[in-house]
Amino acid sequence: MLKIKTQDYSIVFNADGFESINEILNTNNYSKIFVIVDQITHEVCLNTFLTQIQTNTTIEIIEIEAGEQHKTIETCLGVWNALSELNADRRSIILNLGGGVVTDLGGFIACTYQRGIDFINIPTTLLAMVDASVGGKNGVDLGHLKNQVGIIKTPLLVHINTTFLETLSPKELRSGLAEMLKHGLIHSTTHWDKLTRLKDFTTSDFEALIFESVSIKKDIVEKDPYEKKERKTLNFGHTLGHAIESYFLTSKDKTRILHGDCVAIGMILACFISHKLLNFDLDDCNFIKGYLKQLYGEVSFTTKDINAIIELLKYDKKNEHGNINFVLLEAIAQPKINCLVDNQIIFEAFDYYKN
Structure with a gap:
């Protein structure tokens, strides 16, 4: 069994x-x-x-x-x-x-x-x-x-x-894949490497990788079931990803973006912020951006959009004492929680995403 x-x-x-x-x-x-x-x-x-x-x-x-x-x-x-x-x-x-x-x-x-x-x-x-x-x-x-x-x-x-x-449609499969890629980035270079070497997205490819990905999350949750420490790492890419998802879901002139696609954008942004604040390797950062944009495409953000997304960050559940807490990476599989990020660096991250 x-x-x-x-x-x-x-x-x-x-x-x-x-x-x-x-x-x-x-x-x-x-x-x-x-x-x-x-x-x-x-x-x-x-x-x-x-x-x-x-x-x-x-x-x-x-x-x-x-x-x-x-x-x-x-x-x-x-x-x-x-x-x-x-x-x-x-x-x-x-x-x-x-x-x-x-x-x-x-x-x-x-x-x-x-x-x-x-x-x-x-x-x-x-x-x-x-x-x-x-x-x-x-x-x-x-x-x-x-x-x-x-x-x-x-x-x-x-x-x-x-x-x-x-x-499921291919876009729904890709949406789920984003969470698996996140598990690799925060916990396992081996899992990350396996996923980025996938040639296509068939059910047979996924069975062993789903088991591995679920096992990674299970191990993290059991160490910290009520999200006081280690479990917060599962929010990598989600601070800005959730804000982007909420903004596009409720803005009349925007088309809804799938959760996984928003998380993919959030992970690119978080990797750049990690490079700026924690010296996360720039080559890794560029590879992650290139891979995720190839897989999920690119979304256009105006300055108005970015300001509205930043405003939504104050509702993030990881916030404490009025501080917006990010999960960042010192290296692949080496996350750091409770990182404070200035708005200016968030704007720089969106510039990095676009360019």
């Missing part, structure tokens, strides 16, 4: 995951099973999933609208009401079948409905498999501010089924 064992739960891969889900469902005498999906996973993943579930317990499907813009308390209210109307009780269980929005929001709903019911996550995107699957972060956005409301609580199980990757 291909499995990663954490302190609180297991992450089980492919067919073995269905066996583990069925074991949980059939030994816990649940009153009802609720499956939360969005419109996309309802259409392309649900039937495949349900054919593998073996239980006599009633299964109810709750569908939410797809997209980060629906990761809100308003969506939670709709699901909480649906659970109540369908007679969910404290002996019910929620199965979250979807990407990071479904697993983050579904986990938050499970943690708060009747003060907490059991839940299992079945991530269906590469991004959710390598990021949202580990660490027990559940929550919702507050307007345009990402993940401002939430709770850390682990699921009973995470089932990673790489066959779901076949439902």
Whole structure:
């Protein structure tokens, strides 16, 4: 059985995951099973999933609208009401079948409905498999501010089924790859080198690398589950990346950029800032910029855009005592947390990104 064992739960891969889900469902005498999906996973993943579930317990499907813009308390209210109307009780269980929005929001709903019911996550995107699957972060956005409301609580199980990757577009696969590349940059030169040598993005390429990437995040989270020290390194590229994502999500004249694409931009910016402040090797910095821009393309930023993005930094969750804290690199796999950065250097970083 291909499995990663954490302190609180297991992450089980492919067919073995269905066996583990069925074991949980059939030994816990649940009153009802609720499956939360969005419109996309309802259409392309649900039937495949349900054919593998073996239980006599009633299964109810709750569908939410797809997209980060629906990761809100308003969506939670709709699901909480649906659970109540369908007679969910404290002996019910929620199965979250979807990407990071479904697993983050579904986990938050499970943690708060009747003060907490059991839940299992079945991530269906590469991004959710390598990021949202580990660490027990559940929550919702507050307007345009990402993940401002939430709770850390682990699921009973995470089932990673790489066959779901076949439902994704190349751009969705690239979005998830950004988090894997981040794991290499903050933790493992070997993982970074393997990923940058990939010739294409097939499911077979990803299976071993997903296992490795999830293992890296698991090791970091177990050292620091409540993000006081080591776990902060997982925010590399996310301080500016989240601000860029929020800005493009809410600006009427902008087109939304996928999370991983924003993180890729954030990592380029963070590498340049690392060069300026921590003497991060310029050749490594240039290689990272060239590789990521080749993979993700280039986004245009005006001075107005950059000022608005910098303004959003004050809402970053890593901030303490009014300080905006960056994760930077002294070298690949040598991160440094709680770094303070002047706005002028951030502008220089955007100039470096553009040129």
